[in-house]
Amino acid sequence: MSPTVLPPTTLSSGPGPGPSAASARLPLRERLAAQVQRRGALAVLVLVAAIASATSATFPTWSNVSSILGNNAFVWLLALGMTFVIITGGIDLSVGSLYALGGVLGAYGAQTGGTWLAILLPLAVGAGWGTVQGLLIARAGMAPFIVTLAGLLGARGLLQAVTHEGATTYLVPAGSWFRNLGAGVWTPVILVGVLFALGGLLLTRSRFGATLTALGGNENAALLMGLPVARAKVLVYLLSGTLAAGAGALGSARLGSGVTTIGVGYELTAIAAVVIGGTLLTGGSGSIGGTVSGVLLLAVIHNLIDHYFSQYGSAFTDAVNGAFLALVVLLQTLLSRTQQLT
Incomplete structure (x- = not known):
């Protein structure tokens, strides 16, 4: 049997139809499914904000908007790091504990060594913690869930040791x-906005971002392509740990102290925001813009819950987070099936 010869047009490296032309040839149902996955959170955010503004006189006020933005900005950095991790098909359960640990280390550094120690100490610990987790996952082949669950418990244990079982509060x-980094509304928002913009450029305009997407889509194919899979895995956990600890340090600058009880459940909120924003929990697809929509949507919903259902406490908020996450994962599954059938 003679070997099959590909047509010259298939092998040609010349210009061809761009992504927009290719997407235009996709079936309508598949195009709609892709748009819902990418921009569904933004559409729901606009709808919820419009309804809340029309039904509540206090929601669109600057006082309420500044409260949403300023009080939640640093926590959103957990979702930024989690986006990179989930795109690779991984998970990082340690970010909530690292956030709390970073806050304590930031306050300790400010109290004992000044601003630079308050910034560098949490960043160094978070980067080191993330690197160790990444090495265990990438080099030792351990499951991300197990490694980061151990990281969650270990970081919380280190936090207890540093604060003498919570008896010592660093101010x-x-x-x-250092306090200026967390003061007001615009400083936190600008800092977080810059980091999200840099994260977006890193994901969409660099080889590293392309490697992460390929890794999450099919790790074996990424290896066959010669991509630095192990290094990419280590770097995403390093990035996630650094952002989590750094966010905690900035949070302590805003609060004026290292709070030992903070951060519990933050990792689940971060995961929910990322997945609601359109990043596939199985990896291979996601965007920083979608994560921005996800974190803002959850923040707006939590604000409305605090306004209308405050008598039910945080349990109602957690239930809403879980319901949203389950609904979005179900929707992603249905959309994936739709795309496979077309």
Whole structure:
């Protein structure tokens, strides 16, 4: 049997139809499914905000908007790091504990060594923690769930040791310049906005971002393509740990102290925001813009819950987070089946 010869047009490296032309040839049902997955959170966010603004006189006020943005901005950095991790098909359950640990280390650094120690100490610990987790996952072949669950418990244990079982609370000195990093509304929002913008560029405009997407889509194929899979895995957990600890340090600058009880359940909120924003929990597809929509949508919903259902406490908020996450994962499954059938 003679070997099959591909047509010249298939092998040609010349210009061909771009992504928009290719997507235009897709069936309508598949195009709609892709748009719902990518922009569904943004559409729901606009709808919920419009309804809340029309039914509540206090929702669209600057006081309420500034509360949503300023009080939640640093926590959103957990979702930024989690986006990179989930795109690779992994998970990081340690970010909530690292957030709390970073806050304590930031306050400790500000109290004992000044602003630079308050910034560098949490970043170094978070980067080291994330690197160890990444090495165990990438080099030792351990499951991300197990490694980061151990990281969650270990970081919380280190936090307890540093604070003498919670008996010691480190305070950020009133005159410390470190406090300025968390003050007001615009400083946190601008800092977080810049980091999200850099994250978007890293994901969409770099070889690293392309490697992450290929890795999450099919790790074996990524290896056959010669992509640095192990290094990419280590780097995403390093990035996630650094962002989590750094966010905690900035949170302590805003609160004025390292709070030992903070961060519990933050990892689940981050995962929910990322998945609601359209990033596939199985990896291979996601965007920073979608994560922004996801975190804002959850923040708006939590604000409405606090306004209308405050008598039910945090349990109602957790239930809503879980319901949203389950609904979005179900929707993603249905959309994936739709795309496979077309």
